[in-house]
Amino acid sequence: MIRTILMLCxxxxxxxxxxxxxxPAQVFARQTYAVAPHIWLIAKPAVTxxxxxxxxxxxxxxxxxxxxxxxxxxVSGQAVVAEIRKxxxxxxxxxxxxxxxxxxxxxxxxxxxxxxxxxIVSSTRTRxxxxxxPMAYVATYAKSYGDMAAxxxxxxxxxxxxQALRDGWRRTAQAGxxxxxxxxxxxxxxxxxxxxxxxxxxxxxxxxxxxxxxRANTDGDVVVxxxxxxxxxxxxxxxxxIPYAAHTFPGDWVEVLRxxxxxxxxxxxxxxxxxxxxxxYLDRLIAALERVRAQVALLxxxxxxxxxxxxxxxxxxxxxxxxxxxxxxxxxxxxxxxxDLISNAYKEARGETVVQGKG
Ligand SMILES: [Zn+2]
Numbered sequence: 001m002i003r004t005i006l007m008l009c010x011x012x013x014x015x016x017x018x019x020x021x022x023x024p025a026q027v028f029a030r031q032t033y034a035v036a037p038h039i040w041l042i043a044k045p046a047v048t049x050x051x052x053x054x055x056x057x058x059x060x061x062x063x064x065x066x067x068x069x070x071x072x073x074x075v076s077g078q079a080v081v082a083e084i085r086k087x088x089x090x091x092x093x094x095x096x097x098x099x100x101x102x103x104x105x106x107x108x109x110x111x112x113x114x115x116x117x118x119x120i121v122s123s124t125r126t127r128x129x130x131x132x133x134p135m136a137y138v139a140t141y142a143k144s145y146g147d148m149a150a151x152x153x154x155x156x157x158x159x160x161x162x163q164a165l166r167d168g169w170r171r172t173a174q175a176g177x178x179x180x181x182x183x184x185x186x187x188x189x190x191x192x193x194x195x196x197x198x199x200x201x202x203x204x205x206x207x208x209x210x211x212x213x214x215r216a217n218t219d220g221d222v223v224v225x226x227x228x229x230x231x232x233x234x235x236x237x238x239x240x241x242i243p244y245a246a247h248t249f250p251g252d253w254v255e256v257l258r259x260x261x262x263x264x265x266x267x268x269x270x271x272x273x274x275x276x277x278x279x280x281y282l283d284r285l286i287a288a289l290e291r292v293r294a295q296v297a298l299l300x301x302x303x304x305x306x307x308x309x310x311x312x313x314x315x316x317x318x319x320x321x322x323x324x325x326x327x328x329x330x331x332x333x334x335x336x337x338x339x340d341l342i343s344n345a346y347k348e349a350r351g352e353t354v355v356q357g358k359g
Pocket of ligand 1: 054101104272
């Protein structure tokens with residue numbers, strides 16, 4: 001009898017249909033990749049599975065490190081600290097937030113604990129967002145992910161769904177308990193120092209220029225440029241392979257993407273996803289935004305209601321461009337990109353404001 005139960009347990013663990021929960025350390029684990037001399041990317045490898053964790057870029061200056069973003073939970077920040085310590089004994093002197101979304105800054109406590117002298121810097125708007133209502137969602141983050149994990153576990157068992165979609169839900173359910181645990185004690189660390197448009201961190205080996213180029217992914221995004229290495233950290237203005245559009249300003253976003261194209265970069269590091277060495281993805285993103293903006297503007301000006309606009313848009317070229325035929329990527333694209341992009345483009349066409357922190 002005991003033997004049979006043990007066998008069932010072994011089968012359950014081996015079966016892709018049943019989810020064996022993972023620990024926070026496994027789920028939020030990071031790897032380090034060299035980007036250029038004195039510059040590294042510390043990333044969560046599985047970028048299209050929850051938790052969606054922002055990239056961290058480390059730039060080594062003569063006397064210390066400039067770190068761009070901090071990971072999205074305390075455990076994630078701890079993983080970032082461990083990876084940095086493998087690279088160098090230099091302290092983190094600057095931590096820059098690209099924007100207010102928690103997947104880029106809720107790991108900051110671990111960085112501050114490891115290097116108490118660190119100065120955190122962001123745009124003025126990002127600090128306002130992090131100290132105001134837009135950041136309030138962190139209080140219910142653990143519960144949201146608990147609900148999502150339960151939903152995901154049911155979907156993983158739904159025989160009517162395509163296998164690739166069920167596999168995506170299974171991976172989500174497997175990570176769920178770890179996300180709930182990781183998000184249970186969150187504390188934002190707003191910037192110590194803010195700026196409106198530009199700030200330079202001079203240095204002899206890796207000078208750094210931080211710039212606000214306009215509203216894009218949020219109303220306070222900044223990019224971090226290392227001109228000597230020609231590396232541009234773009235934050236979530238660029239997210240790959242599936243872009244992200246929750247709190248975006250589509251028209252301004254296109255203008256900012258054109259400004260990114262004008263940087264003479266060798267490597268562009270997106271807010272999530274793999275480093276890019278050309279402008280192909282920027283062009284794909286601009287084309288998608290312009291397509292949706294143009295179609296939505298025509299319909300919005302004709303007084304067509306938003307839900308009807310959603311039905312009438314032809315999104316297939318965008319789905320093909322970003323997700324191919326992968327059912328899971330198509331699902332993620334609808335949830336994090338096209339749905340929000342349409343509502344934000346609709347607001348833009350009608351002269352309404354996109355409220356940060358709300359859909
Ligand atoms: Zn992000």
